[in-house]
Amino acid sequence: MSSSFQAPKGVKEYVPPRADLFSAIRQAFAEQARLAGYGYLELAVFEDTNLFKRGVGESTDVVSKEMYTFEDRGGRSLTLRPEFTATVLRAVLENGLHKQGALPVKVWTTGPAFRAERPQQGRYRQFYQLDLEAIGSEDPQVDAETIAIAANWYRSLGLTQVRLLLNSLGCAECRPAYRARLQEFLRGLDLDEATRARIEINPLRVLDDKRPDVVAQLDGAPLMADHLCGDCKAHHDRVRELLADLGIAWEDTPRLVRGLDYYTRTTYEFDHPLLGSQSGIGGGGRYDGLSEDIGGPRLPGIGFGLGLDRTILALEAEGAEFAAPPRCEVFGVALGETAERKVFALVNELRRAGIAADMAYEGKKLKGAMKDADRSGARYAVILGERDIAAGSAQVKDLEGGDQAAVPLPEIVTTLKERLSR
Numbered sequence: 001m002s003s004s005f006q007a008p009k010g011v012k013e014y015v016p017p018r019a020d021l022f023s024a025i026r027q028a029f030a031e032q033a034r035l036a037g038y039g040y041l042e043l044a045v046f047e048d049t050n051l052f053k054r055g056v057g058e059s060t061d062v063v064s065k066e067m068y069t070f071e072d073r074g075g076r077s078l079t080l081r082p083e084f085t086a087t088v089l090r091a092v093l094e095n096g097l098h099k100q101g102a103l104p105v106k107v108w109t110t111g112p113a114f115r116a117e118r119p120q121q122g123r124y125r126q127f128y129q130l131d132l133e134a135i136g137s138e139d140p141q142v143d144a145e146t147i148a149i150a151a152n153w154y155r156s157l158g159l160t161q162v163r164l165l166l167n168s169l170g171c172a173e174c175r176p177a178y179r180a181r182l183q184e185f186l187r188g189l190d191l192d193e194a195t196r197a198r199i200e201i202n203p204l205r206v207l208d209d210k211r212p213d214v215v216a217q218l219d220g221a222p223l224m225a226d227h228l229c230g231d232c233k234a235h236h237d238r239v240r241e242l243l244a245d246l247g248i249a250w251e252d253t254p255r256l257v258r259g260l261d262y263y264t265r266t267t268y269e270f271d272h273p274l275l276g277s278q279s280g281i282g283g284g285g286r287y288d289g290l291s292e293d294i295g296g297p298r299l300p301g302i303g304f305g306l307g308l309d310r311t312i313l314a315l316e317a318e319g320a321e322f323a324a325p326p327r328c329e330v331f332g333v334a335l336g337e338t339a340e341r342k343v344f345a346l347v348n349e350l351r352r353a354g355i356a357a358d359m360a361y362e363g364k365k366l367k368g369a370m371k372d373a374d375r376s377g378a379r380y381a382v383i384l385g386e387r388d389i390a391a392g393s394a395q396v397k398d399l400e401g402g403d404q405a406a407v408p409l410p411e412i413v414t415t416l417k418e419r420l421s422r
Helices: 017-034 048-057 059-066 085-094 142-159 175-186 193-201 203-208 230-243 273-278 308-318 338-350 366-376 384-391 409-420
Strands: 044-048 067-069 077-080 105-114 126-135 163-168 266-270 280-286 303-307 330-334 357-359 380-384 393-398 402-409
Touching: 017 105, 017 126, 017 142, 017 308, 017 338, 044 085, 044 393, 048 059, 048 085, 048 175, 085 105, 085 303, 126 308, 142 230, 142 266, 142 280, 142 303, 142 308, 163 230, 175 193, 175 203, 175 330, 193 402, 203 230, 230 409, 266 303, 273 308, 280 308, 303 308, 303 338, 330 338, 330 366, 338 357, 338 380, 338 384, 338 409, 366 380, 380 384, 384 393, 402 409
Parallel strands: 330 357, 330 380
Antiparallel strands: 044 077, 067 077, 105 126, 126 303, 163 266, 266 280, 280 303, 380 393, 393 402
């Protein structure tokens, strides 16, 4: 009989063996971040609500419709983080990381984020992201570096169908003129009242509208790419040159906007065509004015958020063969009370040697214990009985090939390490 309680609607949970894949791909990203010199942050899950209102933008759907906001016992308005960038930047500024050495500050983090959306495949109310940020530099090489880290991670997982969509959203110098042109165009369309209100607040967000009746009217809309100032155009061209040098393909996507207000210049998204309407598996961009928006100094930055949930769906859709490390490589089987104590000690010794090991519990007989060994996925079983103890050895059985041989007890760990390394 199961519990009468269930996980809240829209909360994605992972249990073995799928959770093993979740953990493995997260660890694979940690290695990519380490190789590029990014340090790890462990951050608060909730923040002052105003951080997101000022940083993400009150006109965004995230802030206006999707945040989980509550009042604590002290009357403070707090919000479960709907994204990571504002939280990461707040932590960098609060802890003075931008004052402690050469810029950019290079950091990454991971964990759940929360949005009150309509749950569907690939879109959850509690979802998991990998976030990486480089704060304090406008160098186009930093833009290309962040993109390359994500692309290298996808490649390391065995994904082959990920597309990189790329755009530039300009800067505070060139965007106002473009904004006015776009508003003029959008005001002439047949749009609902809420969308018309958005035109006046943030017209670029209308370009991100996914409704077919709106999309059909956007042909002919002015594009930011045609209105970039000289500096922004040079920056965008340099990012593309650097990506070409790295052998990273991209698709120019002039209507790519993303859903948050803080983006400037380089903006990108990783798309997977096998995931249907929820094909965006990650994305990011530059946010050169965000630090000032939340009360900090001028501190340009760029970063991304990659969706763990959708990456797993992409791996499954492609049938990619990224394997999680085995939870068990050697399984101990004890026959008798004296043998059980020795097997328990041996399992601990194997673990200290870096070998994933487990054993049968509850004093199971040989048949039941061997069933547990098969279920564990281990490559080898170590079987120890009274006769083996008397002989100073144990039986090491290859669970794949079926071969079995006696190995002296002092040589068990060394022998198994050698065999597992083949």
